[in-house]
Amino acid sequence: MNDYAELRAALGDPELAPELLERALTHRSYAYENGGLPTNERLEFLGDSVLGVVVTEQLYVTHPDLSEGRLAKLRAAVVNARALAEVGRAIGLGEHVKLGRGEESTGGRDKASILSDTVEAVIGAVHMSPGGFETSARVVHRLFDPLIEAASAMGAGLDWKTSLQELAAEHTLGVPEYVIEDDGPDHMKTFTAQVRVADRLYGNGNGRSKKEAEQAAAETAYGEIASALGVVDPTTVAVTEAVGEVVAPTDADADA
Known part of the structure; x- marks a missing residue:
């Protein structure tokens, strides 16, 4: 064997x-x-x-x-x-x-x-x-x-707003458009963002700031559009590239 x-x-x-x-x-x-x-x-x-x-x-x-x-x-x-x-x-x-x-x-x-x-x-x-x-x-x-x-x-x-904008431009979908709403008193405001691409709603996001809400909405929209286009998202690309750090065997292993 x-x-x-x-x-x-x-x-x-x-x-x-x-x-x-x-x-x-x-x-x-x-x-x-x-x-x-x-x-x-x-x-x-x-x-x-x-x-x-x-x-x-x-x-x-x-x-x-x-x-x-x-x-x-x-x-x-x-x-x-x-x-x-x-x-x-x-x-x-x-x-x-x-x-x-x-x-x-x-x-x-x-x-x-x-x-x-x-x-x-x-x-x-x-x-x-x-x-x-x-x-x-x-x-x-x-x-x-x-x-x-x-x-x-x-x-x-990851800057999801930038990634979404680049994805939309690459596929001639136009510029993503964001709509922000806030709720709650000034010291405890929460924000909700919607993002539309080519006049279609692709993502919603919540956060404690406008930026956080927009990033969350952009991430959701990126996933939806990337899936429809068959595009691999940046996180998955980074993960597969990191496989290069999985090595067999190390010098320490050989000496053990």
């Missing part, structure tokens, strides 16, 4: 049962071609939950002032098929996946859906090994903390 030394090193050499790692790397196409072997799908199901819990907790702890909605957006930028596939590529996962002949011949080793599913399956395999949640959480932090930091920095510092 292959010991997958390089892959284990990329994961930080966690306690990982060999038979579980083998299963985590077994795509259903290979299993079906080899007499119905167990596939990695159950481990993928488990790993998806472990990944979600660890990333959610990290965001919750590091951003005590963010709303549920903002936390959810940051998590979505990190836990998605594109980001997971990039993590898989960074640790060389594709070369270890067991594929059927059909998937092999059509470039399955670099297919985003296969890589992202296998990343989750490997996390599930670590979780079911003797180290349990503590070890699987450590692996998640090793692989995803650079992505979490990138998403957090981008989400906290």
Whole structure:
């Protein structure tokens, strides 16, 4: 049985049962071609939950002032098929996946859906090994903390009004127009912003200042328009670029 030394090193050499790692790397196409072997799908199901819990907790702890909605957006930028596939590529996962002949011949080793599913399956395999949640959480932090930091920095510092204006200009949609309303006494005012692009309402936002409300509205509008146009948002781009910081293995790992 292959010991997958390089892959284990990329994961930080966690306690990982060999038979579980083998299963985590077994795509259903290979299993079906080899007499119905167990596939990695159950481990993928488990790993998806472990990944979600660890990333959610990290965001919750590091951003005590963010709303549920903002936390959810940051998590979505990190836990998605594109980001997971990039993590898989960074640790060389594709070369270890067991594929059927059909998937092999059509470039399955670099297919985003296969890589992202296998990343989750490997996390599930670590979780079911003797180290349990503590070890699987450590692996998640090793692989995803650079992505979490990138998403957090981008989400906290992005000028959504400028980004929306650039997106609208690029697609000849005209200049975004904002309408602001305020409510409450002078010392406790809250502001509500609406933004229209090409005479269509795309976003609403609230804040304690006009600027904050406009930024919130612009962020919502950007997401709506980008989704309709098939444009990847800046936070997701930053996250996938941060995968370059996921390295396998470090000098410290080699000396350990």
